[in-house]
Amino acid sequence: MVKHILHCLIVFILLALPLFAQDGQQQFASLGNFTLTSGEVLRDCRIGYRTFGQLNADKSNLILFPTWATGTTQQLQGNVGPGKLADPSKYFIVLVDALANGVSSSPSNSQLQPRMKFPRITIRDMVNTQHQLLTQKLGIHHVKAVMGISMGGMQTFQWIVSYPDFMDKAIPIVGSPRLAAYDLVLWQAEIDAIKKDPAWKNGDYTENPAGLQLAEFGALVGKTPQRYNQEMSRERALQALEEEARKPGPDANDHIRQMEAMMALDVSNTFGGSMEKAAAAVKAKVLVVVGTYDHVVTPAPAKDFAKLLGAAVAEFPSDCGHQTPACEEKAVVARVAEFLGP
Numbered sequence: 001m002v003k004h005i006l007h008c009l010i011v012f013i014l015l016a017l018p019l020f021a022q023d024g025q026q027q028f029a030s031l032g033n034f035t036l037t038s039g040e041v042l043r044d045c046r047i048g049y050r051t052f053g054q055l056n057a058d059k060s061n062l063i064l065f066p067t068w069a070t071g072t073t074q075q076l077q078g079n080v081g082p083g084k085l086a087d088p089s090k091y092f093i094v095l096v097d098a099l100a101n102g103v104s105s106s107p108s109n110s111q112l113q114p115r116m117k118f119p120r121i122t123i124r125d126m127v128n129t130q131h132q133l134l135t136q137k138l139g140i141h142h143v144k145a146v147m148g149i150s151m152g153g154m155q156t157f158q159w160i161v162s163y164p165d166f167m168d169k170a171i172p173i174v175g176s177p178r179l180a181a182y183d184l185v186l187w188q189a190e191i192d193a194i195k196k197d198p199a200w201k202n203g204d205y206t207e208n209p210a211g212l213q214l215a216e217f218g219a220l221v222g223k224t225p226q227r228y229n230q231e232m233s234r235e236r237a238l239q240a241l242e243e244e245a246r247k248p249g250p251d252a253n254d255h256i257r258q259m260e261a262m263m264a265l266d267v268s269n270t271f272g273g274s275m276e277k278a279a280a281a282v283k284a285k286v287l288v289v290v291g292t293y294d295h296v297v298t299p300a301p302a303k304d305f306a307k308l309l310g311a312a313v314a315e316f317p318s319d320c321g322h323q324t325p326a327c328e329e330k331a332v333v334a335r336v337a338e339f340l341g342p
Contacts, residue, residue: 026074041119052088053092053093067151099257118253131166145167147336151175172286187259209252279308287312292318
């Protein structure tokens with residue numbers, strides 16, 4: 001009898017290990033051959049993730065937090081901690097590396113579909129892999145909340161439409177349910193800058209192309225002109241761009257696949273193009289966080305969808321633009337904490 005109990009205990013501990021790994025440790029889940037929304041198959045799909053905090057007995061305190069464009073969970077974990085967006089003393093937090101971020105399956109690390117042989121992906125594909133990670137690998141079938149910043153906010157919008165019963169609350173931060181025209185032009189310009197650089201070589205480059213051009217885009221749209229001019233002198237501006245361009249950046253092919261995914265995002269796709277029907281499918285309570293002067297993900301589509309949802313909107317007229325979550329961190333954290341509740 002004692003041996004049987006010990007055996008069961010050991011089995012339980014082994015099964016629970018993925019959930020109770022050391023806080024912040026990089027982990028991976030293998031999803032095998034994963035069918036994308038396009039019908040193509042992403043071969044040998046792997047998803048990276050990190051966990052923080054403790055899952056409570058009824059598994060009701062989990063917050064899912066996917067990464068922003070080109071970001072990793074290593075970078076995202078700066079938003080985890082006391083006084084941060086996700087507090088591990090209250091919640092069990094799962095940070096997830098989105099497809100094509102260089103950690104999860106990506107053009108830069110796929111052995112079977114490397115570089116531009118890596119199939120095009122969508123935000124919905126990212127969400128579907130995360131759903132499979134939670135349900136099939138971690139044994140989670142409902143979460144307290146999904147939240148994300150920028151492309152993470154886009155994934156959050158897709159989550160509430162694709163899996164409306166899966167979460168109690170959702171917090172898309174400077175994200176969008178469908179990119180506005182201005183946003184599409186920005187991402188297409190970045191793709192063009194990469195592909196028109198002779199160094200790109202149809203994705204078979206030896207050094208990352210378009211580093212300077214991408215640095216220029218970041219300088220132009222990351223913050224408002226007023227904020228940029230306050231923080232940057234004429235004498236330093238061009239030198240700063242050169243310095244930024246020399247820093248190791250995200251892999252260009254990874255960048256392209258994620259930009260394509262953002263451009264293709266439209267949460268109404270499965271509802272005949274009707275945002276009203278998409279909003280009607282949502283069951284979660286939603287807080288939409290936007291920056292008034294965000295020139296990377298312009299806020300109108302998120303605000304319009306919030307109206308259809310009857311959702312609360314936290315709008316910050318910060319001159320930091322898309323970097324509002326960082327510049328207005330205390331205010332954003334306070335609003336999110338209030339919304340999440342106990």
